Amino acid sequence: MQIETEDPHETINNYKLRIDERISRFFDRKEAETKDDLSRRVIRMIREYTEGGGKRLRPIFLVLGYRLFADENNAIFDASISIELAQSYLLIHDDVIDDSDLRRGKPSMHIRLWRSFFPESEKGKKMGEGLAIVAGDLAETYAHESLINSDFDPSLLLLADMELTKTIEMTGYGQFLDVVSGTLNDFRENDLIRLHLWKTARYTLEGPLAMGALLSGRHDQIMDLRLFGRTLGIAFQLKDDILGLFGDEATTGKSIYSDVNEGKRTLLMIKAMEFSDRQDAEFIDRILRRGNVTQEEFERIRNIVMKSGSYDYSVKLMDSLVAKSKEYLNRIRGNSCAKTYLSWLSDYLVARDH
Amino acid sequence: MQIETEDPHETINNYKLRIDERISRFFDRKEAETKDDLSRRVIRMIREYTEGGGKRLRPIFLVLGYRLFADENNAIFDASISIELAQSYLLIHDDVIDDSDLRRGKPSMHIRLWRSFFPESEKGKKMGEGLAIVAGDLAETYAHESLINSDFDPSLLLLADMELTKTIEMTGYGQFLDVVSGTLNDFRENDLIRLHLWKTARYTLEGPLAMGALLSGRHDQIMDLRLFGRTLGIAFQLKDDILGLFGDEATTGKSIYSDVNEGKRTLLMIKAMEFSDRQDAEFIDRILRRGNVTQEEFERIRNIVMKSGSYDYSVKLMDSLVAKSKEYLNRIRGNSCAKTYLSWLSDYLVARDH
Numbered sequence: 022m023q024i025e026t027e028d029p030h031e032t033i034n035n036y037k038l039r040i041d042e043r044i045s046r047f048f049d050r051k052e053a054e055t056k057d058d059l060s061r062r063v064i065r066m067i068r069e070y071t072e073g074g075g076k077r078l079r080p081i082f083l084v085l086g087y088r089l090f091a092d093e094n095n096a097i098f099d100a101s102i103s104i105e106l107a108q109s110y111l112l113i114h115d116d117v118i119d120d121s122d123l124r125r126g127k128p129s130m131h132i133r134l135w136r137s138f139f140p141e142s143e144k145g146k147k148m149g150e151g152l153a154i155v156a157g158d159l160a161e162t163y164a165h166e167s168l169i170n171s172d173f174d175p176s177l178l179l180l181a182d183m184e185l186t187k188t189i190e191m192t193g194y195g196q197f198l199d200v201v202s203g204t205l206n207d208f209r210e211n212d213l214i215r216l217h218l219w220k221t222a223r224y225t226l227e228g229p230l231a232m233g234a235l236l237s238g239r240h241d242q243i244m245d246l247r248l249f250g251r252t253l254g255i256a257f258q259l260k261d262d263i264l265g266l267f268g269d270e271a272t273t274g275k276s277i278y279s280d281v282n283e284g285k286r287t288l289l290m291i292k293a294m295e296f297s298d299r300q301d302a303e304f305i306d307r308i309l310r311r312g313n314v315t316q317e318e319f320e321r322i323r324n325i326v327m328k329s330g331s332y333d334y335s336v337k338l339m340d341s342l343v344a345k346s347k348e349y350l351n352r353i354r355g356n357s358c359a360k361t362y363l364s365w366l367s368d369y370l371v372a373r374d375h
Numbered sequence: 376m377q378i379e380t381e382d383p384h385e386t387i388n389n390y391k392l393r394i395d396e397r398i399s400r401f402f403d404r405k406e407a408e409t410k411d412d413l414s415r416r417v418i419r420m421i422r423e424y425t426e427g428g429g430k431r432l433r434p435i436f437l438v439l440g441y442r443l444f445a446d447e448n449n450a451i452f453d454a455s456i457s458i459e460l461a462q463s464y465l466l467i468h469d470d471v472i473d474d475s476d477l478r479r480g481k482p483s484m485h486i487r488l489w490r491s492f493f494p495e496s497e498k499g500k501k502m503g504e505g506l507a508i509v510a511g512d513l514a515e516t517y518a519h520e521s522l523i524n525s526d527f528d529p530s531l532l533l534l535a536d537m538e539l540t541k542t543i544e545m546t547g548y549g550q551f552l553d554v555v556s557g558t559l560n561d562f563r564e565n566d567l568i569r570l571h572l573w574k575t576a577r578y579t580l581e582g583p584l585a586m587g588a589l590l591s592g593r594h595d596q597i598m599d600l601r602l603f604g605r606t607l608g609i610a611f612q613l614k615d616d617i618l619g620l621f622g623d624e625a626t627t628g629k630s631i632y633s634d635v636n637e638g639k640r641t642l643l644m645i646k647a648m649e650f651s652d653r654q655d656a657e658f659i660d661r662i663l664r665r666g667n668v669t670q671e672e673f674e675r676i677r678n679i680v681m682k683s684g685s686y687d688y689s690v691k692l693m694d695s696l697v698a699k700s701k702e703y704l705n706r707i708r709g710n711s712c713a714k715t716y717l718s719w720l721s722d723y724l725v726a727r728d729h
Contacts, residue, residue, distance in 0.1 A: 194414045
C-alpha cells in the first residue's frame, strides 16, 4: 500500500492507521512478555486506554519531523508510538491531579481502576488513584522502551531519548505552574502563554517534531522546526480552549462545563475579564473560583466572552500564530511533501471541531 | 584522594561521599538551567529530598557492578546518581499512594508541598498530593537525564537506559501487586517473595548492578550478577521488615507502628499467623485490617511473632539467602577487590540497624 499520496488528508490518515497498528503490536508483545495475570491485567488496561484515544497527532508530528529530512520507513513508525505512550502517561496523571472523572468521553484511568479492582471498598476511589499513579508510571516506561527498541543508530536513539526526557520534564514544570496558578491572584496573558508553551506545545508539537528530526540525523535546522512547533502549539491550545467553551460535547467528548468548573483561566476568560466592566469581570472570577456552574451562569459567561471582544481576540491571536508558524516552516529546507502535510495539519488544528 | 582502600567500609564511605558530591553538582546545574522561580523552587525541593536521604546503597551497587569488570573512573559516578534519582521518584509516589506523612523521619514530599504552596487552603492536602505526583515525575526525568549525560559510549548508555527503564517498569508491577494484595484474602509466602523481587530487589540491587555491568561493556556474566542481586535483594527486604517491627525508631527514622498500621503482610506476619493457634492468628489479621494499633496490641503482636518461631524463620531464610547470594558472587570472574566490597556489603545489609 502506498502510504503517502498527493492528498494530505489521506496521507495523514494512512499514517494514523499505521501508528494504530504499531500500538497494537507493541501491546501484543507486552502482554506476551509476562505470565503474571495481574501484570497482564494492568497492561491491558493501559492498552485499552491508549487504543481508545485520540487522533495520534503527536506520533504523526514525530513521523513528519523525520520525514522532512529522510525517507519514510518502518522504524520511524515504531519509534513514533513512544510519544503516544507518553501522552497516556501524562493524561492518566493529569486526571488524578485534577480529580477528573472523564477523559475522551470515557471514565478516566483512576475511575476504571477503582471499578475494576475495588468496586466494593470504601477507600476504593483513593486506591484507584494510587493504582493510576502506577499505571501512568508504567506507560512512561513503555514510552522509553518503544523508542529505545526501534531500529535506529544508538547515538540517534540517545538524542531522541534525551528529547523525550526533556519534553516530559518541561511538561512537568508546566503541570506545576498549572496547579499553582489556580491560587495566584495575578495570572496574566504572559503567564498563560508560558503555561501553554510548557504544558502543551512542548509535548504536542515541539518535542515530537524534534524527536523525529533527531532520528533522521539532521540537527542543523532543528531550531526553526522547534519554533514552528512552539508557535503552532500555542495556537493548538487556544483552539482547545475555544472548543472547551463553544464546542459540541458530542464531538469533544467532554462536558461543556468542565473547563469552567475546573476554574481554568483560559485566554478567553482572562481577556473577557480584562475587557469587561467590573460587574462582569467579578462575575466570571466568582464562578471560576466557585465551580459548579449553572446553565444560566454558563450562558452569561459565554455572552460576556463574545460581547467583550475576548472571543475575537483569541481567534485573531490563533490565526496570527498559525501564519507565523508557517513562516518558520517555510524557512526549513526539507522534503516538500512533508512540508505540505505539515502545512495542511496546521490549518486542520485550528479548524477542527474536536 | 585514593578512593579504594583495603578497608571495604572506608571504600564504601568514599564512594558515598563522591556520589553525594555528584548529586549536588547535578542539582547545581539544574538550578542554573532555569530562570523561572517556580521551577527552581520545585527543583530545590526535589534536591533537598534527594540530598536528605539515604545510604546511597543503589548508586554504590551501580558503581560496583561496573567496577567488577572495569577500572573505577569519574563517569561511573556521574551515571550512578541516576538510580538515586529514580529512588526519589519511587518514594515520592509511594508515599502519595500509601498516604504516608513521614519518610526518613521527615515530612514526605506531598506534605512538604502542601505546607510550602497551600498552607491555608482547605484542599491543600489534595493539591500537595497532585504536586507530588508531578515532582516524582520530574525526578524520574532527572534519572534518565543524568544517565544519558554521563560520559560513556552511546550504545552502552542505551543498554543501561533500557535497564533503568525495565527496572522502573518491574517496580511498577510490584507496586500494583502491593496495593492489590492488601485486598487479597490469600496472600502467601510465594506471593510475598515475588513482591519483594519486583518491588525491592530489582531497583535496589539487580537493576543498579546490571546497569553498572552494562556500562562496563561486559554482558557475559550478567546473569550471575542478576541472581546475586535478586537473592540479596530479598534478604534486604526481610531485614527491612524485621527493623520495621523490632528496630529503633531513632535510627530507622520511622514509627515502629507504621508497618502494622499500614497493614503490611510481611513474612513475619504471614508466618506468625501460619505457626500460631487460631486465636493469635485472628488477632494479627484483625489488627492488620484495622490499623491504629495500641501499644499493648503491638507488644502482643511482637510476642506472637517471637514465640511462634516466625522471627527465627525470617532470620534463617535471610541468612540462607545471603549465603546463596555469595555463591553467585563467587561464580563471577571479575575484579577481586570489587567482589570483596560486594561481599562486605552483603553482610552489612543484614547486620544494619537502620
